[in-house]
Amino acid sequence: MQVAAQKALGADIRLLGNLLGQAIRRLGGDAAFDLEEEVxxxxxxxxxxxxxDAARRLRDRLGTLDVPALRGLIRAFSVFFDLINLAEQQARVRALRHRAAxxxxxxxxxxxxxxxxxARRGVPVEEVADHLARALVVPVFTAHPSEARRRSVxxxxAAVAQLLDKLEYGQPTxxxxxxxxxxxxxxxxxxxxTDAVRSxxxxxxxxxxxxxxxVEARLLDVVPKVYRKLESALEKVYPNHGRRVPAFLQFGSWIGGDRDGHPNVTHAVTAEAVRLQQETVLAHYLQRIEALGxxxxxxxxxxxxxxxxxxSLAADAKLLPGVAQGKPGEPYRAKCLMIAEKLRRTLAFVRTHxxxxxADAQAPPAGVYVGRGELLADLTLIADDLRRAGATASADGAVRDFIRLVEVxxxxLLTLDIRQHSARHEAATAEVLAAAGVCPNYAALSADERFAVLAKELESSRPLVPAHLPFTPDTTEVVRTFRTMAAVLEQRCPEALGTYIISSTTEPVHLLEVLLFAREARLFRPAEGVSRIDVVPLFExxxxxxxxxxxxxxxLELPVYRRQVELRGNRQEVMIGYSDSNKESGFLQSAWALYRAQAELTELGRGAGVTIQFFHGRGGAVGRGGxxxxxxxxxxxxxxxxxxxxxxxxxxxxxDRYGHPAVAERHLEQVLDAVLRTSFPDAAEGADPKWLAALDAxxxxxxxxxxxxxxxxxxFLTYFEQATCIGEIAELKIGSRPARRSGARSIEELRAIPWVFSWMQSRHTLPGWFGLGSAVAEFLRANPDGLAMLSDMYARWPFWRTLIDNSxxxxxxxxxxxxxxxxxLVTDQALAARIYGRIExxxxxxxxxxxxxxxxxALLERSPVLGxxxxxxxxxxxxLSFIQLVLLDRLRNQSGPREELVTAVLESINGVASGLKNTG
Incomplete structure (x- = not known):
């Protein structure tokens, strides 16, 4: 099978490569094609x-070319990488189909x-069903700027991928x-x-x-299939259990809610992001219900x-007078027509509200769905009546999938998270408390004193924030963010938002500050038994x-906060960040600190009777938890x-994970497999105390x-700035967020993504491994039997094996x-030789x-496919790396038109990113 798979992959690469070569000859000329082949x-x-020395000779050969010729090479290699990525994706799909057969x-x-x-371990179906009833698995999409390719590309x-599918599986003549x-x-x-660089x-x-x-092109079709497979698997393993799998796989987003260091994410943008998501899913549902009818x-x-x-049809006729119910005697079509009309009204309401x-609380217009409950009730009514009539194939077909979509x-569409830096809340709290006469200089208090002030204030019901906001723009924006959340949840969609994340959480008071603003916006009303958001610390x-x-x-020891936890199902979510801890402490210490923190918090939760739920902030690169x-x-x-x-x-x-339906389906299946396995661990599983001590060291x-x-x-900072393209990456328009949290020139103020991205571009890949070699060498010197232990850990401990394999x-x-x-590229070559020598x-x-x-x-000896x-x-x-070196040298020495050189550098960055993958 392996040989056949390699032949098929080779055939795809040849097909795509030949078509690209023909395009280059036709559009760029034979000289461009011959130059690419020579290089x-x-x-x-x-x-x-x-x-x-040999590498320098190739670099210098490329240095004799003008910028148009270099850009032609960049384009040739970059497009080829995109096509190789497609061919490898097709190979993954081929392998998935082979395994399914x-x-x-x-x-x-x-x-x-x-x-x-x-089941082999004797776990009864009741325990599995109880587990699934309280389970929650949520991939959360973010706009972190590590996707270098334009949407047009x-x-x-995606169009080529669909054509390859048809070529292979469509049995064409x-x-x-x-x-x-x-x-x-x-x-x-x-x-x-097509221009590869955003203008x-x-x-x-x-x-x-x-x-x-x-999401619309992939997940709305893939998710019902994943659930069907899960239900089929449960029935196969536990026959006649009679239980339906609850919708525990959900999806979230940060895009439009993540305002940490992002001045362009405002309360108005958040409201519009929710609106766009609602419009997308409602329009999709409208198409589905029309097809179902x-x-x-x-x-x-x-x-x-x-x-x-x-x-129900009689009630609909009364609620929606004048709406035709179609041909008499077709009750299910009639119901679909009524649902379609309600969806149209809901869509119109969402667009105009x-x-x-x-504003005073008002009921939505007649026929408007608010939340998923009413739509689910209408669809379930159709399914139940079809089963009553014996039409079980119809009930278990498109209707069942539609119900599952609405459940998920x-x-x-996607539950939007809100994130903001703790410093913004602290400054806003200080201004609000001073204006209310509660505390004249909150920011000057110690952390314990601030905690006491807010603990007392949260026990009170007096309002602190007036209806009209007499505050600075930053504080006004904080207040309006919470008010927007409340308005969206109360007036438009009660499930659209739910999590407020506090980045750079370092003290308990950072959560109380958020809870105070939530109370002021009516999101937290403990006396009424209401809390509409989870307050989530981000430990980085x-x-x-x-x-x-x-x-x-x-x-948890504070009664008012414990009340908040109880109102949220007796669960406390905690987010852990992989990026900043890696940049601060290196990848090994970062991974271990995250491991230790999770174990300690879980133990705390068990003792306190609270479920600690973790949110993992992982990136694509190994240096960011990838x-x-x-x-x-x-x-x-x-x-x-x-x-x-x-x-x-x-x-x-x-x-990479959701661009092809088969790959998206496989990714979600693997995630569910891992969650199930780790949730029912073997009694013998676990880390030996000696291993924990070894990792500490x-x-x-x-x-x-x-x-x-x-x-x-x-x-080091000079080396980093001159031996990587960090300065040029700041000009790469791949995301709406700035590269630094402030204008300061320091490693601390640099965001983790451009940090990792820069090291990948310069082929150092330092954030994914630096420190590991010296640490292991020191450990082996101090422990004569250490290698046997580390190898045993690799064989039997998933944490250590994953860490080593990723590195x-x-x-x-x-x-x-x-x-x-x-x-x-470093001006001071003595410094360059010294720093490079340490890295090498x-x-x-x-x-x-x-x-x-x-x-x-050798590396990857046992991973031949990846190798x-x-x-x-x-x-x-x-x-591409050599071309980038030539261009960076010209740009920094002002040896040519700056705008053309910058564009060429950015094109080379795109190309290297496509070639290496796992870039950010």
Whole structure:
């Protein structure tokens, strides 16, 4: 099978490569094509015998070319990478179809496999059903700027993917095959002629629309299939259980709600983001109900409406006078017509309603759905009546899928999270309390004193914020954000929002500040038994992660906060951030601090009778918690998932995981498999106390080496700024958010995404491995039997195995020869040689450590598919790096028109990102 798969992948690459070559010859000329072939051959030769001198010769050869020729090369290699990515995606789809036809339980990674494993351990169906009833799995889409490709490019690639599917699975005739090949050639030509670089930054609402396109095109079809498979698996493993799987797989978004360091996300943008999501899902439902009405032509005398459906139709006729119910004797079509009219009215209401927090409560117009309940009731009525009439195939077909969609996506599509930095709340609280005469200088108080002030104030019912806001713009915006949340939930969609995240949480008082503003906006009314939002701390840096247990303990001991937790189902969500902790402490210490924090908080929750639910803020790159999502879930500490997890889906990973229906379906199945397995762990599973002690030592050692370079070496910042394209990345318009939290020139103020992105571009890939090699070497020197222990940990502990596997993947994508050429860009070459020498030495130590722990002679020796993928890309990504080096040198030395050079650099950044993947 492996040989056949490689042949099929090779055939796809040849087809797409040949079509691209034809386009290049036709549109760019033979000279452009011959130049690309020359450079590719030179890059392959360099790979065979790598050396800095040989690499410099290729760089210098490219340095003789003018900018138009270099841009032509960039375009050729970049488009080819996009096509290789498509071919590899097609190979994944092919493998999935093969596995479906010839199931292998050992490699299944799906719900049935997980349930079989659970059942073999004697877990009864009642326990599984109870678990599913309280489970919650939520992928949350974010607009973190690590997707370098334009929406236009993604749409064209999606069109090619659909054509490849038809070519392979549509059983075309020879003439149809020719037509499909011509259609692919048309799309490839369009890719070649499409500008790869955005001319302007996308707005926040542009980012909303981009992710909505993915959700509507993929998830609204895929999700019902995932649930059907899950229900089928449960019935197969536990026959005749008679239980329906609840809708515990949901979806969320940050896009339009994440205002941390993002001045363009305002209360008005948040309201509009919710509106766009509602319009999208309602329009989709309207299409579905019209199609369903076409299907349900069941008519008298073969079937008649039951009493409940007849009563419902009579009520609809009264509620919606003048709306035609279609041909007499077709009750299901009549009901679909009524639902369609209600959806039209709901859509019109959503488009025109102005959210007004100060307005008196009013009922929505007649026939408008508010929340998913009424729509679900109407659809369930159809399904129940079809079953009553014996039309079970109809009830269990499109109607069942529609019901599942409404259960999952409601009338809001994605639950929008709100996020803001703790400093904004503190400043706003200080201004509000001073204006109300409660505390003249809140910001000057100690953390304990601020906690006491807010604890007392939250027990009171007196209002602090007047209807008209006499505050500074920043404080006014904070208040309006909470009021907008309340207005949306009360007047438009009660399920659209629900989570308020506080980034940079370092003290318990940061949650009380948010709770105070929630109370002022009527979102938190403890006396009435109402709380409409979860208040969620985000622990990111090392010290907050280590203080997490203390912070949450203090909150749970406060009666008014404990009341908030009770009103939210006796659950406290905690978000943990992978990015900033990695940038601050290095990837090993970051991963271990996150592990420890989860274990400690879970233990705290059990003792306090509170469920601690974790939200994992993971990125695409290993330096930001990236890697396969299912392995990451399995690597969490025992007992910390327990069926409930939220996890971010960021940047380029959205297209990678959800860009093709089959891949999206497989990704979600793998996530559910991992959640089920880790929620029912084997009694023997768990980490040996000796392993925990070993990680304590390794993490501290790795952090020492990492900070010794990144924060303590006085020349490091200069090296980073000159040996990477961080300055140029700031001009890459791939996201609406600025690259730095402030204008300060420091590692601390740099956002984690451009930090990781820059190191990937310069082929150092430092955030994914630095410190590991030295830490392992120190550990082995202090522990004569240490290697046997680390290898045993790799074999039996998912956390350690996942960490090592992720690091070896990112080490394999590094290239120290090319990284040395980026060091050539540093003005002070003595400094460059010194810093590069430290990085290169640590790289060698990390490679040695990984190979010794895994028992391999080379990286990825036991992962041939991934290794082959990287090898296949190198002859194409290497030239892009050399071209980028030439362009950066010209740009920084002002050797040519700046605008043209900047555009060319940005195009090269796009190309390298497509070639390496896992970029941010």
């Amino acid at each position: 590719r051959a030179a890059a392959k030769e360099l790979r065979a015998s790598p050396s800095p 010839r199931p292998d339980p050992a490699r299944a990674e799906n719900a049935e496999s997980a349930l079989q494993s659970i 993604l749409e064209k690639l 020879p003439s149809e095959r020719d037509a499909l090949t011509d259609a692919i050639a048309e799309e490839v030509e369009a890719l070649w002629l 302007a930054r996308p707005s926040v609402l542009d980012e909303v629309r981009q992710v909505l396109g993915v 076409g299907k349900l032509s069941h008519s008298a005398p073969f079937v008649a409406a039951g009493p409940s459906l007849a009563a 102005a959210d007004d927090w100060g 996506f409601g009338l809001h 840096a090392l010290e907050p992660l280590r203080s997490a247990r203390r912070i949450v303990t203090r909150l 890697g396969p999502a299912n392995y990451a879930i399995l690597a969490q500490p025992k007992g910390t998932v327990d069926g409930r997890i939220r996890i971010t889906e960021q940047g380029e990973m959205i297209a 390794l993490a501290d050692s790795a952090r020492k080496h990492y900070r010794g370079l990144v924060y303590e070496d006085p020349g 070896q993947m990112i080490l394999a994508k590094a290239d120290m020869v090319i990284a040395r050429l980026y060091a050539d 030495g640590e790289y060698r130590a990390a490679v040695d450590a990984v190979c010794r722990i895994t028992g391999q002679s 082959t993928s990287i090898e296949r890309r190198n002859p194409y990504v290497d030239p």
